[in-house]
Amino acid sequence: MENPDQLRADTLRDIGAAASPEALESIRIAVLGRRGSLSLAMRGLGELSPDERRTAGAALNTVKDDITAALAEAGERLGRAARDARLATERADVTLPVSIGAPGGAEPGRIHPISQTIDEIIAIFGEMGFTVAEGPHIEDDFHNFTALNIPPEHPARQEHDTFYLPPRDDGSRMVLRTHTSPVQIRTMLAQKPPLRIIVPGRTFRADHDATHSPMFHQVEGLVIDRTTHMGHLKGCLIEFCRAFFDVDDLPVRFRPSYFPFTEPSAEVDIGCSRSGGELKIGAGADWLEILGSGMVHPQVLRNCGIDPAEYQGFAFGMGIERVAMLKYGIPDLRTMYDSDLRWLRHYGFVPLDIPSPVRGAL
Ligand code: PHE
Numbered sequence: 001m002e003n004p005d006q007l008r009a010d011t012l013r014d015i016g017a018a019a020s021p022e023a024l025e026s027i028r029i030a031v032l033g034r035r036g037s038l039s040l041a042m043r044g045l046g047e048l049s050p051d052e053r054r055t056a057g058a059a060l061n062t063v064k065d066d067i068t069a070a071l072a073e074a075g076e077r078l079g080r081a082a083r084d085a086r087l088a089t090e091r092a093d094v095t096l097p098v099s100i101g102a103p104g105g106a107e108p109g110r111i112h113p114i115s116q117t118i119d120e121i122i123a124i125f126g127e128m129g130f131t132v133a134e135g136p137h138i139e140d141d142f143h144n145f146t147a148l149n150i151p152p153e154h155p156a157r158q159e160h161d162t163f164y165l166p167p168r169d170d171g172s173r174m175v176l177r178t179h180t181s182p183v184q185i186r187t188m189l190a191q192k193p194p195l196r197i198i199v200p201g202r203t204f205r206a207d208h209d210a211t212h213s214p215m216f217h218q219v220e221g222l223v224i225d226r227t228t229h230m231g232h233l234k235g236c237l238i239e240f241c242r243a244f245f246d247v248d249d250l251p252v253r254f255r256p257s258y259f260p261f262t263e264p265s266a267e268v269d270i271g272c273s274r275s276g277g278e279l280k281i282g283a284g285a286d287w288l289e290i291l292g293s294g295m296v297h298p299q300v301l302r303n304c305g306i307d308p309a310e311y312q313g314f315a316f317g318m319g320i321e322r323v324a325m326l327k328y329g330i331p332d333l334r335t336m337y338d339s340d341l342r343w344l345r346h347y348g349f350v351p352l353d354i355p356s357p358v359r360g361a362l
Contacts (some may be wrong), residue, residue: 004056007037008063015070021078028071038064110348114217114336117324118200120355121219124243125198128236130221133197135183137204138165138174143182147303148261156260161206163214176204180220181261184296184315187222188304193311194225200320210332217320224296224306224313230264233293233314241270241290245327247282254293262294262315281326288326291318 011031018024031038042060045053111119122132135143150156160178167173183199199220208214223232238252251271259265268291273284281288293316298308321333328347330336335343 004041004059004063007031007041008066011067012070015067015074018074018078021075021082024071024074024078031067032064032071038067108350110344111351111353112336112344113324113328113330113347113349114320116349116353116355117320117327118217118219120244121200121240121318121320122198123355124240125221128196128239130196130198133183133187133199134201135177135180135186135199137177137202139177139182140174141172143185144175144177144179147185147300148181149297149299149303150260154260163204163206178205179203179317180218181315181317183220184222184261184300185304188224188301188306193306193313195313196223196225197221210334211322213321213333213337215337216333219318219320221316222296222313223315224301224311226311228313230295230314233266233295233316236314237268237291237293237316241268244323245270245281249283250281251283253287255289257292257294259292259294261297261300263297265292265294267292268316279326279329290323290326291316293317 011027014027015024018027028036030036033039038060042057042064045057045060048056144162145154145157146152162178163176165174165176180199180201180203183197183201187195187197187199197220199218199222201217201219202215203218204215205212206214221236223236234254241252242248242250253269253271254266255269257265257267267289269287269289270281271283272286272288273280273282274286275284293314296313296315298312301308301311301313321336324330324336325333330347
């Protein structure tokens with residue numbers, strides 16, 4: 001049998017030189033494994049006399065303890081080194097610019113077409129001096145209907161397919177707002193004219209098919225001043241349509257209509273052609289309706305404490321999904337809410353593509 005002190009010295013030297021966890025494991029097997037040199041030596045103890053066995057056994061046990069401790073320590077050292085080496089290869093410099101679209105570069109997030117469209121609309125009206133206003137999604141009857149000249153039995157209430165909340169203690173029911181028009185009321189009650197606001201936001205109606213969703217977005221506009229008239233309404237909306245669809249000579253038509261909160265009222269159509277089955281926005285034989293509008297009804301002004309003999313103005317409302325679908329050729333409204341990443345990569349916008357009229361990006 002090898003001298004125990006020699007075995008310890010040789011093994012500790014090998015352990016010190018081991019460069020990987022695998023090398024360490026072969027040393028362990030060669031010494032402490034079932035057929036390892038130390039195990040064999042311990043098995044050989046049986047052939048010795050009791051006295052010799054006691055001394056040699058104690059010596060071998062100390063050697064075994066020393067080797068086991070050295071193995072554990074080396075295992076930890078090598079594990080740490082392996083982890084440091086891996087971390088070094090995985091180091092990321094988060095201050096480097098993202099190489100968008102480059103092979104191996106980071107995949108950029110996308111802006112949803114609805115968000116992009118809202119930003120585009122805000123950019124255009126922002127240039128005309130409008131500011132953005134917002135209001136709650138859950139409204140009371142007064143702001144969503146009554147103040148807008150839609151009294152309790154008015155048929156417009158049925159047309160809105162309203163989602164009602166359970167009755168409150170006084171029997172009244174809150175509603176999920178059916179349009180952004182209640183924010184007209186909130187603004188006129190809270191601020192003194194002149195007013196010039198647009199209101200993008202979510203709206204809700206019990207309706208669901210390829211062109212209707214129970215949750216959708218509208219943008220409302222409201223202008224109130226002493227001399228505002230129908231000519232301002234027309235000029236403002238023609239300008240908007242041409243900028244939004246980026247067609248300088250886009251035909252825009254005002255068609256008489258009816259809303260309880262405007263008088264007179266007009267629906268706004270833009271020119272298009274459908275020849276060859278393909279929809280093209282611009283001069284053509286057909287029309288597409290995209291907006292509701294009108295001069296604010298004197299009763300609505302009175303409901304908000306504004307004297308119609310002194311002030312007047314116009315309002316308009318537009319479905320954001322609808323104009324986004326028309327502008328970007330999105331065929332089915334429902335896909336907008338599927339959260340399908342492939343769809344978003346196709347129809348979404350690069351985050352730095354920020355709409356601005358001066359950049360000509362609209
Ligand atoms: N609130 C109307 C709707 O949801 C749109 C509209 C707003 C019409 C403002 C005229 C003036 O259909």
